[in-house]
Amino acid sequence: MNKGIYLLLLLLLASSCISNRRITYFQNLPGNEPIGLEEFIPYAEVEYEYILQPFDIVDIDFATSDEELTKAFEFQGSRSMRGGMAGGRGGMGGGDIFYFxxxxxxxxxxxxxxKLGKIEIAGISEESARLKVQREINEFFQEEVFVRLRTGGIRYTTLGEFSSVGTQLIMRNRATIFDALANAGEANILAKKNQLFIIRQYDGGTKIHQINLNDRRLLASPYYFIQPNDILYLEPMRIRQVGTGDNLVQSLQLGATLVTMFIFFYGLTQGLF
Structure with a gap:
């Protein structure tokens, strides 16, 4: 009986521990050409360039030597509102000012x-949209007006086994998948890091992509950089579904509890209690 109990305990501990290979980033996985340290890894051939979409929010600034002319392109009080929110934040996140x-x-x-009216900018890049607005304003005014157009940072959503779930914001024009993970507080230890789903919007529809965070070759993937409006979803491991602890102490406690229950019920059936 003692050998059976020890064997059961070992099986429980083995099933409740998580292999480092399932949680470690940047591995050289079997079946792939190994990538050595300090080896140069070029970005994917797919050029990273975000295409503006309906319901995106863009920040458009105008600059000219004539301040009164510049004010003609602003919504009433928008510039002063932007300055106030940037300084005091007003209790909101830094990127929320773009909404207003x-x-x-x-x-x-x-x-x-x-003054310019409606201009179609969806379906083109930020730079193409800026040039389009620049052409429109040059036709409207003889005096030179400089145009700056950009998106209000990178907004994305995290779901599943993230430390922080919900809408996230990175105030940059370009960010990697690991920037997104760090910004969301990392992935939980029980997340399937080899199966991260990216739900990405395209012109006219959506696609679901799957990447492996454990694989060093991700650095050369076209999905290494996130895009605005991406949804990142991490599933839990099966070990989570049976309520197993996510560290050694919890695993030992769980194993000891199960073994104690087994001994108790075995003793009842054998009339030992």
Whole structure:
């Protein structure tokens, strides 16, 4: 009986521990060409360039020597509102100011700019949209007006086994999948890091992509960089579904509890108690 109990305890501990290979980033996985340390890894051939979509919010600034002319393109008080929120934050996240001061692309792909009217910018890159607005304003005014157009940071959503779930914001124009993980407080130890799903929006629809965070070759993947409006979803391991502890102490406690229960019920059936 003692040997059976020891064997059961070992099986429980083995099943409740998580292999380092399932939680370690940047591994050289079997079946792939190994990538050595300090080896140069070029980015994927797919060029990273975000395409503006309906319901995106863009920040458009105008600069000219004539301050009165610049004010003609602003919504009333938007510049002062932006300065106040940037300084005091108003209890909101740093990127929320764009919701109040930026231009929302409508469902048909247009932004409505004072004096210029509606301009279609969905379906093109930020730089192409900036040049398009620049051409429109050059036709409207003889005096040179400089245009700056950009998205309000990278907003994305985390679901599943993240330390922090919900809408996240990175105030940069480009961010990697690991920037997104760090910004969301890392993935839980019980997450399937080899099966991270990226739900990405495209012109006219959505695609689901799957990447392996454990694989060093991810650095050369076209999904190494996240895009605005991405949804990142991490499933839990099967070990989570049976309520197993996520560290050695919890695993030992769980194993001891199960063994104690087994001995108790075995003793009852054998009339030992």
């Amino acid at each position: 001061t930026g231009y929302t692309i409508d469902k048909d792909g247009f932004v409505d700019i004072p």
